[in-house]
Amino acid sequence: QERSTLTDSDIMAPDTSQEEKNTMTTMEVMEPDKDITGYEDEAARGTEQEKTMPLKAAFKYYRKAVFWSITISMATIMESYDMQLISSFYAFPQFNRKYGKQLPNGTWQVDADWQLGLSLASLIGLIFGVFASGHLGDRYGPRYVMIAAHCFLAGFVAIIFTAQSVEILFAGELLCACTWGLFAAATPTYAAEIVPMALRGYLTTYVNLCWVIGRILATGVLRGMLPVQSEWSFRVPFALQWMWPPVLIFATWFSPESPWWLVRKGRIDEARKTLDRLVSAPSGIVNNDHRLAMMQHTIALEHKLKVGGSFLDCFKGTNLRRTEIAMLSWGGQILPGFIIQGYTTYFFTLAGLAPSDSFNLTMGVFGMAFVGTCASWFLQPRMGRRTIYIAGLAIMLPIMWIVAFLEFAPNAGSNSSIKWAQSSILMIWFFTYGITIGPIPYAIAAEVGAVQLRYKTIALGRNMYYFLSIVNVVISPYMLNPSKWDLKGKAAFPAAILNQEYILLPATSVQVQLPCPEHFFQIDTPVATPHIHETQADNSKITPAAFLLRIFNARNHVLQYTKQLLDASLSPETSLAQYQMLEGELREIHQSLPAELVFSTRAYQLRTFSPERTTFTILHLYFHHCHCELYRLLNPGYREALPQSVIYSSSPELVAYAQSKCLEHAISIGEIVASTYGLVEVSPYVSDTSCFVILYQASCAILYACHRDSPAYVMKAETARRYLVAFITTLQSLLSYFPRYAIYVKDIRNMLRSIDEPNVPLPAQKASNEVDFRARIVPSEENSDEDNLVSEIAVSTSNVRDDTAHSTSQTAEVPVGPLPELVEMSLHTPSTLEGQDHSFADLETYQYNLDLTMDLDQGLLWNWADALGSGFSI
Template sequence: MDSKDSKPDTGAEHQEYSSPVVSTSPNNMSPEQPVSTTTKDGGPHKSVPGVSLLRDLALDAEVADTMQKNMSIMEAVRKYPKAIAYSMILSLCIIMEGYDTSLIGSFFALPQFRKRFGVELANGDYQVTASWMSGLQNGTQVGQICGLMIAGILADRFGYKKTIIGALFLTIAFIFIFFFAQNIAMLFAGGVLCGLPWGAFQILTTTYAADVAPIQLRPILTTYVNMCWVIGQLISTGTLRALLHRSDDWAWRIPYAIQWAFPPPIILGVLFAPESPTWLVKKGRLEEARKALRGLTSSEVDDEEISQTVAMIAHTNELEMQLQEGTSYLDCLRGPNLRRTEIASVVWMTQVLCGIWFGGNITYFLQQAGFNPDKSFDFGLGTNGIALAGTIASWFIMPRIGRRTLYLVGLSVMFTILVIVGILGIPAPQPWIGWTSGGFMLVFVATYGMTVGPVCYCLVSEIPSTRLRIKSVVLARNAYNIASIVANFLNPPILNPSAWNLRGKGGFVWCGFCLSALIWSYFRLPEPKGLSAAELDILFEDGVSARNFRKVQVDVFARGNMKGEEEDARVADAVPVTSEKV
């Protein structure tokens, strides 16, 4: 048969099948007997005619799936302590990046920085021009967009560890440009170049956490990434607050120099961390996946459970291969994956659309509202502390009410606050208005810190398929970066006294974007709480609506058997009757 549907496995058209029946039990799984062979894209493929790999894996996979779903959080902590530790070590990259990216926004409120790189206004004050404020922030975003696309390809080919270590060494090198900057153009160049490794950190930390964590720990370890952002911002604001009264260039050089302290310990931790078992399974390296999983678990997990977990990962991988062909960026935009990419992208864009560019820049906002630098930076520290507490609170709320509900509630509250702050911005500036606006901003940041901020990282790592997870998150993060570029052009003129100078009335601008994100979330955002990767695959394949995700029950392993029977029939038709060779 020469039709596309009857084409035998890639690379095996002219070979006789002689592989043994697949097994993933501890006694049978070995490097000499991989679960599957390797295709052109490095993924596993069926190795035995007439015997469905999905059915071979289903028994052990179902045991592991049931075990993970019935596992309590404390049991997951006992069984996967090393996975928690290594995921947290890799997430330290985000503390560094949160610190780095926060510096730019905070520097705009630092008098010494404004005097060194800004222009003098008629009242004798110094301000960085609105165009350069946008340029410095957008230069970083452009670098991150390029870095994300490159990192997605490199991580799929070389794995997480090598890609992250390479990005860390690039960060060390590019910080020199910041530290020795002689003019604002050098800061722009440093931002573009540092954006390249920062882009890699943005996706690899989140996807690694999703790969190594069991279902019960996945929300905590993925949202911990948001906490790392907040910790980095807190360190950044605290550093500038401590240097506020220095009158020389060291007031802005020291914060840049501190960036060199982050990479060395992170590099050391990454060297000892196991590679992602999911990535290894996708490459067909099953024995290495077992060893990696052993390096992520405690002695409480025996070899049989390790093999069952690898079987579950391989089963999901094989099921996704039956549902989709490749693992390129274009595959993220085909079939059900287009919807998954849309959801991940808009979820991440919502972090911008909700108005955090306006509400989160509280230090600069309060200065324009009449606060002195000391008080505004104190408010900034308090805001970061509240955001940190918000992320911790989300760990306890999310397992009970889910991701979708938190998103909808958070966006509703933030929309209301933006409208109130906009109304408060109508009268002439007065001290009580500044304090009231500042109080509402704190509530805004606290709401963001409990809802949209951390939940986003959980959603963008859960929604994509495991085979396309890295590349889907790359596209989603780049959608965020593009939205950030627009926000970086829009927000500075709103607050800058040398431009539009809208002050609190900027809330009216941002509440419209927040409302659009709220409406989209209601109709398009599904609830993935408690669902395995394979269950999500089936729900998206069947086109279940977002509001019905938790209502529809799917039997992944029965569906896998059906797919396996179809594959058996296809292979049986494709393989000719054997005869002696002449």
């Protein structure tokens, strides 16, 4: 907590200039020997918060982050769009006539050397752009890198649009590709760093969907320009690239910066503001301070492990393993479809299909890839990425072999059926590509790299794809061009990489997060790696008593905290971090409950005649009661609330939050009691006197929420009456065992009367000018001392059967003590309530007479006055 109050200036040298501060990384800012344990508790909560968040909730609470990720990733469409144009223009007669030469048979064709040159221009530019993106992105952030790239691209498009020679076209392609390379590394990095782990796999693979969209748009535009018999048939598709930069520059300018990049730069306050901007959820659900601590802890841990931050560091130590995986996973996109996949339209044309049919079939191919990418989102959480990747390779390799062997069929060159068969099989190949090795490398590379090297790991992995594409591009024109080797379908023989991929690719999952990757990568040589399994404690065999002890420990922390604030008359606003930490502690206890200990009426019924009945019930009552004790500080319905002057000076949002949460847990207590009491006739309901305190405190919150003069009037009187009647009914049945607690029943009855009697005013103003909503002081015989009340209870015997077997003289004494000691006890007490109807309707006459016989000679089992002084701590 003390560390979190330091500013950037506190941990930098006094003579560091502002410009140097802005460019220094966290590794440079942090002291070399600084301990990382200061972030561990909050970082663990932040990691658990992301790992346990359901997918639907993640989309709901991080919808802003999803929007920005989708918008920024659209820059990838331009790269895919233009690369598809160049390879498809070779099937355009007008393009071939403008930039090619005439063959002996009278047709026009761009020379194979220039086909190679134009394709290489794009790939070489992409490689330079990706390397530049890895360096500039770490220095200036992905947001500013993409804005600059859009501005340059708008100018470079003019070169290819006006090119009058193949040489000028080559130069324009080279310059445009440099800007596309900036997008290629920046978009998956940005997507991975602004969304939580639950969404990271979906948003990074969405980048591949943008790639497919670019291909579909390019093919559609080209198909529409086929009837045009002038140079505009290929110049208009070039010009359409101008529609993207203005829109995306505007969107990127207003987008938030990557919080991970800000933390790496030591700009913690800006990172916190960015996280707040990306989240649309209450602080009780998504705690951005915990997420920020997770980022700080992760980066500090990598600094301690000397991860480094340069391209050279990607090939050192355990980072080499990460880099291999990123590069080989992306390289696998090229090798299975070697030669053919980048020249789809051209291949179909050379195979004998008409240009219009070639473009129609290409549209279908990329449509299959689009559907496949969407389908991969449903497979990832079920199958795992490594399984999907390997399965894709296993399916795609034989498909390419079939395409190749069909070329050896008799009359394959003139048989149109064979050409259509090859084309149809390739559509299956592209669907498999779209569902497996197309999107999955984006998710793998985005998560497998160290945080300090994530940008550069993605850059190296993507460049592996482009390096292999160069090999593909160098050979493809010669293998497919009719003036060269003219292999047609024989070019489908793929490279065999299945074995190497299987050995090296790890089993990453959506929950990959430090320290798991660091532990997983403590190796320096390629070995067969098993699937990663989450390391979680097995809580299935832990008894309710053990969880109850954890609740008591958490309650002790709550009481110590609230006592400090009450003694000093301070609002929780002065110590929000500790306030939220206590909330998190209680939430973690509930999340760790095994399924059989989660509250339900069935779970209660299964324990009705078990020694665990009391412990199970009190466990859940105490869980909600601890929350009430934490939130009651800002609820005037409690005696233990802060002075109203302190409450009024607190943040209205915090006060409203605390009062609503207090009521929420008080209602939960009411639902537990209302749904279980009378479910099975067992006496007593619980053998623990804490039930009196818990139900009394819940009644206070309910009264405050339903009373007509309460400033937090949010509950109907009928609803409040239902809960208070349930409390009274339950506690009355316990008075035969614990008579000295009758004062609680009396107070709850007074609360109920203050709801039912409309002319009865609220309690008068106290000396401290505060209103006590706990209970109205009713001037009646009920306000006599406790002894008189106990005597009144003893006289009332109207509903007890006159059977000696069930008389009070034979009522077994029920030992009451600390709950852990009661876990092993069995209650063999005959029910004094047998035959009674305990429905709430009996109490709606508003004559709340206590009608249970009890033994006046029973010893005092609990000194409630002393317990009140000690805060009812067991």
